[in-house]
Amino acid sequence: MIKISETTVIRLTTYLKYLRQLEEKGIELLSSKDIAEGVGIPAHNVRKDLAFFGEFGTRGVGYNTKSLISSISKILGVNKKWNVVLVGAGKVGAALVTYDIFKKRGFNIVAVFDSDTTKIGKTIGDMTIMPLEEIPGIVSKYDVKIGIMAVPLTHAQGIANLFIENNIEGILNFAPTFLKVPKSIYVQNADFTALLESITFKHTNREMLNFKFI
Amino acid sequence: MIKISETTVIRLTTYLKYLRQLEEKGIELLSSKDIAEGVGIPAHNVRKDLAFFGEFGTRGVGYNTKSLISSISKILGVNKKWNVVLVGAGKVGAALVTYDIFKKRGFNIVAVFDSDTTKIGKTIGDMTIMPLEEIPGIVSKYDVKIGIMAVPLTHAQGIANLFIENNIEGILNFAPTFLKVPKSIYVQNADFTALLESITFKHTNREMLNFKFI
């Protein structure tokens, strides 16, 4: 049983993001030092992270961009497409539906749901808003494993429960609350305010403190 | 020179978020164990994080909710209001302008800018979209220290440069790229795709691996 820390996983997504940019620029070969400088993580850390999963480079030469992208994509499980559902057709939901990057990265929003009956049937982006009752059918039809929720705080736990009942295994949560879920369910909280507070912390304490950045 | 890790800061924002929920429920007194159970972080870790900054509880008793909220708010620098500017009046920008939680938490978006001249003068939420040329005036008038950018990848570095020229010290970046900034500038990247990839990683590797969660 290999142990991989959450920080390693986040760093892998970071490398992948940077590699895709280099690929678009037409760079075919690179070193761990190139990655290091691009993303602000030490080169030996980059190599160590990759070493958990295998050997992906050539000693004395470096990494082939395309092949490393493909390797990291496989590690992260994003070499294949993922169907996802979205609950919450508010402003954040609207932004997510039209968020091109999801589709570009293989995350395909197959349906949008809302509990507000006045919204049912209206469109958001190119999707028609559906009632929550349709979740089971859609999840099973499209083999959905990931649910995104952009709902008010008060609705969040209920939607999480609904997701779990329908065998959703991962939740991207935009509601600023803590979902109670079984350990087998992976929750990621997208909390913009926490990010801003982290900035104000550094600003407020910059004279007193020394920081380590991820 | 005290050293505080980024994980400690993020945990502090987490405690604060949970404490506010408990406060709304009318809970006046709580223990580190209560926080621990609410946010999924061990009680001794909660106490250790707080201990970096002082003594906030009463031995044998626990913490007063309101007073702990006030203490952590001070640590994070969110006991006061922050004026912020937003660049990018697209879908993500529109979601952020109407994102009540920012205002509720003391982050006040004072102006919205866009480089697209066809958008200038139009409204987004209750804000009028302004041209980039107005950034210096607004930043100085409202003593803005934080800039949020929700712009396409290709514009991101240019906007970051503009922020830095205008003495912005912290950037919340929604563009999926790495900004080159001086060390004194704090950048937080809000990358939804990275969060989804972290979920797919866990799903893909769940049989082989053991995880530590933040």
Added chain:
DNA sequence: TAGATTGTTAATCGATTAACAATC
């Protein structure tokens, strides 16, 4: 007082860093 819970010190664990052998 006895029970509870904090704040802190000490022990453990894990992650990062340094160094280098392997090898193109």
Added chain:
DNA sequence: TAGATTGTTAATCGATTAACAATC
């Protein structure tokens, strides 16, 4: 071959955990 760069082992550092003294 000499130079470069990976992958890996070993050393260091820091964060987490455990334990407990302080104290309400």
